[in-house]
Amino acid sequence: MSQTHLLSAVTPQKALIVIIFSLLVFTLACGSGNRSIIPPPKGNFNTASLNGQYTYSLSGVEEIGATSNSASFTEGGVFTADGSGNIINGTDDFSQNGVFGSAAFTGTYTINNDGTGTLVFVFTNGTGSLSLGITLIDKNRFYLIEADTFASGGGSGEKQDATAFSTVPSGTFVLRSHGNSASRGSVAAVGAMTLSSGSVTGNEDVLSGGVLSSVTLSGSIAAPGTNGRGTLSISTSGGLSFNFAYYVVSASTLRLLQTDFGILALGRAEKRTSATFSNASLTGNFAFGSQGDTSATLGGVQTVGAFTSDGNGTITAGSFDSVQDGNPFTGVPFTGSYTMSSLGRAAVTFNPQTGVAMQEVFWMVSPTRAFFVINNPTKVEDGTTDQQTTAFSTGGLNGQFAFLMDGFDTASFVDRVGTLQADGKGNLTLNELLNRFIPPNLGSVTTPGLLAGNYSVASNGRVSANIPTLSSNLVFYMVSNTLAYTLQNDPATQISGNIALQVSP
CATH class of the missing domain: 2.40.128.120 (Quinohemoprotein amine dehydrogenase alpha subunit, domain 2)
Incomplete structure (x- = not known):
C-alpha cells in the first residue's frame, strides 16, 4: 500500500x-479481581x-x-x-x-x-x-x-x-462472500457450490439492493498454480456474475477475493462434511458473529451472540449484542424457529424480546458450523455460527490468546492486534499494536504497553470485559475455551473481531 x-x-x-x-x-x-503485577x-x-x-x-x-x-x-x-x-x-x-x-x-x-x-x-x-x-x-x-x-x-x-495445489478443487463447498460497489451497493451471498472437473453448479442466496434472491449457480474453476492461487467464475440465474481469485488453504478450504473491476469483496468456501441435512442437523448450543453495511454506513453493523437449537425446529435461550449505526444493543434475549431442507439451507427466524423479528438464511457446512445472511432491507449483514463445545466458567478462560479487532469510531479507523492474557480468575492483560488512521491525514501506529482489565462470564459463554484504557463494554461470545467472537459494544463505535488461544511451539 x-x-x-x-x-x-x-x-x-x-x-x-x-x-x-x-x-x-x-x-x-469469567470472573473479576485485582492484582498488583501485570504479567x-x-x-x-x-x-x-x-x-x-x-x-x-x-x-x-x-x-x-x-x-x-x-x-x-x-x-x-x-x-x-x-x-x-x-x-x-x-x-x-x-x-x-x-x-x-x-x-x-x-x-x-x-x-x-x-x-x-x-x-x-x-x-x-x-x-x-x-x-x-x-x-x-x-x-x-x-x-x-x-x-x-x-x-x-x-x-x-x-x-x-x-499437496492440494496439484489438482482442481472438487466437491461441494459452502461459500460466503461480502462486497460493495458503486453500481450494486452492498452484496452478501451464501450458498453451496459443487465443483466437478472444473465446472461449477449450485444454489445461493444473494442479498442485493435490500432484496434477497434464491438463485442457481453455474461457472468454472481453473487449476491453481504452484503457489496455490487460481481463478473461479460464477454466474447466477439472477443475472449476476462474479470472478474471483481463490487461494488454496487445503483441499477443503478456499479463500476468495473478487477481481471484477469496481467491486470490493472477500469470501471463503469450506467443503461440506454431510451429504444431506434435516432439522436435526442444527442441534445444541451455538455462538455466532456477523458484520455488514447499513443504508447509512459501510461497516455500520456488527453483531455477536449465542442460542440453543433443539434439533426439531425450535430456538431458545438466545442472546445477542450489536452495534448498528453507532447504536448499541446489549444482551438482547430472543427465541426463534427454523426449517432445514435436505440441501442444508435453513430458513431461520429470531424473535427478540423487543423489536422486530429477524429473518435469516443458514447454509450448513456441517452440523457444527454454518454461514448465514440476514434478510433485512435496511442492511446487508452476514456471518458464521459455530457449535459451542463446552460449559463455560471463569477458570475455563485461562491462557494467552491472539487478539484482533478492527473497524472505526468517531475519531478514526481503528485496528488492534496482539495478545490477550486471561488468568482464570477474572483478570486480563492486553498487549496490542494499535493503528489509528484519520484520513486525509496520516495515522499513528503505536504500542500502548501492557493494559490491565477484568472480565466475567455467563453460562451461555457471554463474556463481559473491561479494559479501562480501551472500553468498559467489550463483549465476547465463546465457541469454546479457545475461540470467541468479539465486539466493542460502545456508542458511536463499529469495532469487532476475534480471539484464539495461542498454541506455542
Whole structure:
C-alpha cells in the first residue's frame, strides 16, 4: 500500500468496508479481581514458527497514491516464509477505487517470543512496500493489521497445504462472500457450490439492493498454480456474475477475493462434511458473529451472540449484542424457529424480546458450523455460527490468546492486534499494536504497553470485559475455551473481531 499500490484514481470513496473473516473463531471466560503485577506476554515462538507457504486477506481504507484522498480496498495473496526471516515468491492482489491489480513481492519478517511480529512486503516492480503487524495463533494461523500510517485494515492468514495445489478443487463447498460497489451497493451471498472437473453448479442466496434472491449457480474453476492461487467464475440465474481469485488453504478450504473491476469483496468456501441435512442437523448450543453495511454506513453493523437449537425446529435461550449505526444493543434475549431442507439451507427466524423479528438464511457446512445472511432491507449483514463445545466458567478462560479487532469510531479507523492474557480468575492483560488512521491525514501506529482489565462470564459463554484504557463494554461470545467472537459494544463505535488461544511451539 502507500506508493505500493499506485492504482489510477477515480472518485475517492471515503468509506471503510469492514469484512472481517470469521474464518476463524475464538474465546474468553469469567470472573473479576485485582492484582498488583501485570504479567508480561509469554511464549516460545520465534522466526522459525513462520515457515512454509501462506495465504492472507484483509480489507480496510487507504490513501490513493500520493493524493490526500482515501478509499476502501480489499487485498489478498500468497507468499513463502523461509523460517529465517525472509519472504519469497509473494503475489499480492489489490482492489481499490475501481481498479484491480496484482504484484509480485519479496520481503522480511520478525516473530517475537509471544507470537507478535511484523511482515514487510517489498514489491519487485519498484512501487514501494507494505508493513503488517501480526500475531500468531499457532504455526498455521495468524491475525494481521495494517502497520503503515497511510492505511487501516485488518485480516488473517493461514498456512497452505501444498499437496492440494496439484489438482482442481472438487466437491461441494459452502461459500460466503461480502462486497460493495458503486453500481450494486452492498452484496452478501451464501450458498453451496459443487465443483466437478472444473465446472461449477449450485444454489445461493444473494442479498442485493435490500432484496434477497434464491438463485442457481453455474461457472468454472481453473487449476491453481504452484503457489496455490487460481481463478473461479460464477454466474447466477439472477443475472449476476462474479470472478474471483481463490487461494488454496487445503483441499477443503478456499479463500476468495473478487477481481471484477469496481467491486470490493472477500469470501471463503469450506467443503461440506454431510451429504444431506434435516432439522436435526442444527442441534445444541451455538455462538455466532456477523458484520455488514447499513443504508447509512459501510461497516455500520456488527453483531455477536449465542442460542440453543433443539434439533426439531425450535430456538431458545438466545442472546445477542450489536452495534448498528453507532447504536448499541446489549444482551438482547430472543427465541426463534427454523426449517432445514435436505440441501442444508435453513430458513431461520429470531424473535427478540423487543423489536422486530429477524429473518435469516443458514447454509450448513456441517452440523457444527454454518454461514448465514440476514434478510433485512435496511442492511446487508452476514456471518458464521459455530457449535459451542463446552460449559463455560471463569477458570475455563485461562491462557494467552491472539487478539484482533478492527473497524472505526468517531475519531478514526481503528485496528488492534496482539495478545490477550486471561488468568482464570477474572483478570486480563492486553498487549496490542494499535493503528489509528484519520484520513486525509496520516495515522499513528503505536504500542500502548501492557493494559490491565477484568472480565466475567455467563453460562451461555457471554463474556463481559473491561479494559479501562480501551472500553468498559467489550463483549465476547465463546465457541469454546479457545475461540470467541468479539465486539466493542460502545456508542458511536463499529469495532469487532476475534480471539484464539495461542498454541506455542
